[in-house]
Amino acid sequence: MKDPESRTVFAGVDGRTDTELPDWYRRKKTVDEPKSFAEAVRDLPQAVETTVAYQNPYTNEWVETERFNALVEPSRARTQAREEDADTDSLFHIPTDSYAIINPVDVYGPLEDVLREETIDETPLGDVMFGEIRRYRGGGEVHMDVMFDGLEVRLPGRSDPITMGVTSGYDFFGEHAVYVEGFAQDGSCSNSMRSLTDKEVIKHVGDVRDFRTWWEEILAQVELVADDLFEFIRDAQEIDLDFSELPFTVTEFYSLLGFPDYLAERAAEDAEANAASPFEIDMWTLHSGATYALTHFFQGKEGASLDQYVRVANDILFNPEGTIDRVEQAYEQQLDAEDGDGSQSSLAGERALASIERVSEDLQANVEQFEEREEALRERFQQVAN
Secondary structure (H helix, E strand, O other), X not given: OOOOOEEEEEEOOOOOOOOOOOHHHHOOOOOOOOEOHHHHHHOOOOOEEEEEEEEOOOOOOEXXXXXXXXXXXXXXXXXXXXXXXXXXXXXXXXXXXXXXXXXXXXXXXXXXXXXXXXXXXXXXXXXXXXXXXEEEHHHOEEEEEEEEEEEEEOOOOOOOOEEEEEEEEEEOOOOOOEEEEEEEEEOOOOEEEOOOOXXXXXXXXXXXXXXXXXXXXXXXXXXXXXXHHHHHHHHHHOOEEEXXXXXXXXXXXXXXXXXXXXXXXXXXXXXXXXXXEOOXXXXXXXXXXXXXXXXXXXXXXXXXXXXXXXXXXXXXXXXXXXXXXXXHHHHHHHHHHHOOOOOOXXXXXXXXXXXXXXXXXXXXHHHHHHHHHHHHHHHHHHHHXX
């Protein structure tokens, strides 16, 4: 992903907690003394409204309009007022008057209260929380990872856990006031697993809901995912793709799923390096290759441009049948495109498609188990929301 303008690592909900970063996370973050979450949130830029005027091109007079309001950062505006040559820009955005400002403390203040009360193994979540806040566009766009030491999945043979949490963020530019979704990070490789729950989004218009209840529901969903994630991973480890029998390479597998070439190459390198055999790779390892590429080499922005690839990567783990169907359709379209005279695909192409279909047929024994687990998880999500 594009490098943020600044990063802030935090540990513990506030200054009253004596929270330390987990060893695996501290090894990857060069920070001497992390801030508390409450302090980090209150250091974030905020927005206030002020009136907007336009210059009449015929009279050169400035005319105020009630149809728009400028969003400015108040501390920067004060600096501009005190220092004529201040090298700072306080303006974020000029939306219509229906725009609703939601500042970071409005969203994450209620989260702090919930974290002080909710527990894991009788320890408040606020005592085991840690993560990172990333700023873009002058602090008008913010993304953060919030994780909980101990809310985790441990895989056999690995010393570092997959730690669960949420990724959340907001911007002042009219796209989303705030979003949140389930998240996990694999401590052994720092791969980020995103969209582990449905993304919840609040827009910059209309009434703002009760954020406390919102956070309680989301954290309950994350705990449910933590309970089931190990089972999904274990099942995916039992599904192998034998690339010596398939008509495409590992790199082409990711390309057929829609990954751009530079990501497909990185994903394939990681999957092949971590598989027992570079020709026979299980779906969990293929998923891990995809998250490796997206975490460490994605060249776009956090947000919608990343989300489309995250969904594809997650399907490798949670919906292997759908993944194979997607690959088969993409390969068939590729064959049709190469068949310039419009005739039927060649015999070689038909044999290639048949080999993919055999893989899909072999998956049928596992499909029902995946579907039942996902349906049960969805039902528990609904119970939490109600």
